Structures are given as C-alpha cells and as structure tokens.
Amino acid sequence: MTNIAIPYGAYWSTPFTRWQGSFSHLHSLRFAAHVARNELQRRSIDVGSFDHAALGVSVPQKGSFYGLPWLMGLMGSEQVGGPTISQACATSARLLQSVASSLREGDATVALAIAADRVSNGPHIYYPAPHGPGGTREHENWVMDNFDCDPYTGVNMLKTAENVAAEYGLTTAQQNELTLVRYQQYEEALKNDSAFLRRFMTLPFSVPDARFKREQSVLQGDEGIFPTTEAGLAKLKPLLDGGTVTFGGQTHPADGNAAIVVTTAERAAELSQDPKIDIRLVSFGQSRVKPAFMPAAPAPAARKALQAAGLKASDLSAVKTHNPFIVNDLVLAKELGLDPLTMNRFGCSLVWGHPQAPMGLRAIIELIEQLVITGGGYGLFVGCAAGDSAMAVIIKVDDGT
Structure with missing residues (x-):
C-alpha cells in the first residue's frame, strides 16, 4: 500500500456560496489563510508542522503572483514554500498528486494541499500591443469569457455537454431523473442539523468583512x-435550440476554499483526530478526449487510476464526481458499469456549486467521510476540466474495525 496518508479529520471546507453572494467581497487567498488558521487551531495542529504546501487557484486575485509563499506567510508558516497550481476543475486532484510526489521523494514530511477561488467579481485583463492602433490590443473577462469559449475549439462548455449527450443518446428526461436524485442525496447531508457537513465544516460559519476585522454575516x-422538484425540472427548456441540457442539469458558479493535510503513514497518527482510521492516497489518472467532448473525459481518467491501483470499478465502495453537467454522471456510469443512483451520496458539485480549484478537495473530503461512515474501502473521485481533460484520484479508508 502507498505510504502517503491523510490524517483523519485533518481537512476542512468552507460552505460554498453562490456567485456574487456572501463571499464575493473576500480576497480568496487572504480568506483561505484566515480559514486555515482557525481550522488548524480547532484541530490542535501546529502550523509549524508543515514543511511543504501547494496552493490551487484558478481565478487570479491581486497579489496572487506570490501565491503559495504569501498564503503560508499569512498563516504564520513563513518557512514553507511550494507551487501554485492552476488546472481549472482538475486543480484539486493535481494538488494532491503534487504534494504526494514531494512526500514520496522525501522532499517533505507534512504537506498542506489548499485551494481557493472567488469566481465572483473576476478580473478584467488587458493585454497591450505597442504596435497596435493606439497601443490597444486584446482584453478579457477572466471568468465570463473563458466560460463562454474554449480558445482551441471555439466551443463553450454547454455545447460540450450537448455533444456528449447526442453521442450517448441522452434525453432531457434521463438527465432530469438523475438530477432530482442528486438533490435528494444532498438532503441527506442536511439531516440532523447538517450532521454530515459538520464532520468537516465549521457551522454556523462566521463570514468576515473584507479587512478580516469583524464578522459581516453568518451562514448556516x-x-x-436551488429548490429542485420533478415538476420544476420538467418545466425547464433546453438552453440551446435542439438540445437536451437545461439549467437544472448543470451546476452554478460559486466561491469558497478547502484544504487537506497530507503526510507519511508514520506521521499521520499524531495529526489525526482518530488514529485508528487509516486513509491512503492510492493512485491518480488523467485523460484528454476529442475536442469539445469535455463531459466524456472522466471515464478514461478513472480507468487509468483504477489500472494504476490494480482495481476494477466493482472494487469501489464509493464514487464522487465533479459533475458540472449531469451528463457527466450518466456517461461515467455507462462507461464503467456503475449504478449512477449510488454515486455522489451526500451531495456533489452539481448541487453545491462550482468554485473550481477547491471543488475537488471538498468532494474528496466528503468521499473520505462517506467511507468512514460505511465501513471503509476504496473510493474514487473524478471530474472533468477545461480543455476536454479530466483527473481521477483513488483513496483507501480503513476504519480500524
């Protein structure tokens, strides 16, 4: 078994908030450092324990050129360096692979994988051209323009979902049926005063003001x-003429941050909230499919991760996906022979939103907690990313029983 471990409970996520919502005023890196300091203190983990870290961010913020070293300095860990990684919605998986590699090579003993994005109020970037008319050239809205068009294919993300739906013969009715299940699964996470979410999320959550001096609001x-019902989904029309994908079958932009401590098996027990629970990073996989077919990319990435681990899909005890479109889950289930109704217990990004870089870390945290609840085993996280690509992660949880 791999020697790369995640101490039980040494991870956290903020709530995810809607685009232009309660986190839209917060600098994403300063906010991530603010949350990390508080969460480490709650877990009695000394910030001085870290000798490596990696930051994931896909939407630039002022000063983010300084990336990981700045964030760790804000946390009070000025001795720690490391990379800043951006791979759209695959950023979290890449973060874990990066820190696992550093640990495996002996360059680190305790690492932090931390990701943050504020999709709200994305930057507007101007690219000068001294020889252009009046020195002017190109500009872009970092968030909106890149959502709208892949510069390689000239196709927006919604069209990639329609391309895949057409190839697999997926109807709006099929998409609606599974979408409704995904919202029902999230309801399980809210039972007993959000008991599942409280396993890794501090609730109520105090939202600071932009100066991090006082509390601005509180989130439960x-x-x-989005309130989602069978009748409500049935009323929605496809967004593209002749298409199948409605607003209900896709996720929404969001803001938030998340983090996971990664270390060696030897160090994991001292940082764990329950040393009897053993969590290992087992394998990774990546893929890229034909142009403009992004939602089909998770299946080959998952196959590569399974092959690297010496496993079959039937060996998995739990599956979590990043599903910007419900089409993703229908295709993955068909390709791997999985039951789509059993995937994504307790929720997924289709429901709680899409803050890009931290999205995968939250999904993996939820995957860990699901496996702990159900008695352990192998778990898969997989999700697509910009450029018709995807990454997959396999973990193993032994609950100590």
Missing part, C-alpha cells in the same frame, strides 16, 4: 442551493 450552510 451552503448558499445558493
């Missing part, structure tokens, strides 16, 4: 969840 959980 994720913000921006």
Whole structure:
C-alpha cells in the first residue's frame, strides 16, 4: 500500500456560496489563510508542522503572483514554500498528486494541499500591443469569457455537454431523473442539523468583512442551493435550440476554499483526530478526449487510476464526481458499469456549486467521510476540466474495525 496518508479529520471546507453572494467581497487567498488558521487551531495542529504546501487557484486575485509563499506567510508558516497550481476543475486532484510526489521523494514530511477561488467579481485583463492602433490590443473577462469559449475549439462548455449527450443518446428526461436524485442525496447531508457537513465544516460559519476585522454575516450552510422538484425540472427548456441540457442539469458558479493535510503513514497518527482510521492516497489518472467532448473525459481518467491501483470499478465502495453537467454522471456510469443512483451520496458539485480549484478537495473530503461512515474501502473521485481533460484520484479508508 502507498505510504502517503491523510490524517483523519485533518481537512476542512468552507460552505460554498453562490456567485456574487456572501463571499464575493473576500480576497480568496487572504480568506483561505484566515480559514486555515482557525481550522488548524480547532484541530490542535501546529502550523509549524508543515514543511511543504501547494496552493490551487484558478481565478487570479491581486497579489496572487506570490501565491503559495504569501498564503503560508499569512498563516504564520513563513518557512514553507511550494507551487501554485492552476488546472481549472482538475486543480484539486493535481494538488494532491503534487504534494504526494514531494512526500514520496522525501522532499517533505507534512504537506498542506489548499485551494481557493472567488469566481465572483473576476478580473478584467488587458493585454497591450505597442504596435497596435493606439497601443490597444486584446482584453478579457477572466471568468465570463473563458466560460463562454474554449480558445482551441471555439466551443463553450454547454455545447460540450450537448455533444456528449447526442453521442450517448441522452434525453432531457434521463438527465432530469438523475438530477432530482442528486438533490435528494444532498438532503441527506442536511439531516440532523447538517450532521454530515459538520464532520468537516465549521457551522454556523462566521463570514468576515473584507479587512478580516469583524464578522459581516453568518451562514448556516451552503448558499445558493436551488429548490429542485420533478415538476420544476420538467418545466425547464433546453438552453440551446435542439438540445437536451437545461439549467437544472448543470451546476452554478460559486466561491469558497478547502484544504487537506497530507503526510507519511508514520506521521499521520499524531495529526489525526482518530488514529485508528487509516486513509491512503492510492493512485491518480488523467485523460484528454476529442475536442469539445469535455463531459466524456472522466471515464478514461478513472480507468487509468483504477489500472494504476490494480482495481476494477466493482472494487469501489464509493464514487464522487465533479459533475458540472449531469451528463457527466450518466456517461461515467455507462462507461464503467456503475449504478449512477449510488454515486455522489451526500451531495456533489452539481448541487453545491462550482468554485473550481477547491471543488475537488471538498468532494474528496466528503468521499473520505462517506467511507468512514460505511465501513471503509476504496473510493474514487473524478471530474472533468477545461480543455476536454479530466483527473481521477483513488483513496483507501480503513476504519480500524
């Protein structure tokens, strides 16, 4: 078994908030450092324990050129360096692979994988051209323009979902049926005063002001969840003429941050909230499919991760996906022979939103907690990313029983 471990409970996520919502005023890196300091203190983990870290961010913020070293300095860990990684919605998986590699090579003993994004109020970037008319050239809205068009294919993300739906013969009715299940699964996470979410999320959550001096508001959980019913989904029309994908079958932009401590098996027990629970990073996989077919990319990435681990899909005890479109889950289930109704217990990004870089870390945290609840085993996280690509992670949880 791999020697790369995640101490039980040494991870956290903020609630995810809707686009232009309760986190839209917060600098994403300063906010991530603010949350990390508080969460480490709650877990009695000394910030001085870290000798390596990696930051994931996909939407630039002022000063983010200084990336990980700045964030760790804000946390009070000035001795720690490391990379800043951006791979759209695959950023979290890449973070874990990066820190696992450093640990495996002996360059680190305790590492922090931390990701943050504020999709709200994305930057507007100007690219000068001294020889252009008047020195002017190109500009872009970092968030909106890149959502709208892949510069390689000239196709927006919604069209990639329609391309895949057409190839697999997926109807709006099939998408609606599974979408409704995903919202029902999230309801399980809210039972008993959000008991599942409280396993890794501090609730109520105090939202600071932009100066991090005082409390601006309080959240009881994720913000921006759309009330979803069978009748409501049936009323929605496809967004593209002749298409199948409605607003109900896709996720929404969001803001938030998340982090996971990664270390060696030898160090994991001292940082764990329950040393009897053993969590290992087992394998990774990546893929890229034909142009403009992004939602089909998770299946080959998952196959590569399974092959690297010496496993079959039937060996998995739990599956979590990043599903910007419900089409993703229908295709993955068909390709791997999985039951789509059993995937994504307790929720997924289709429901709680899409803050890009931290999204995968939260999903993996939820995957860990699901496996702990159900008695352990192998778990898969997989999700697509910009450029018709995807990454997958396999973990193993032994609950000590």
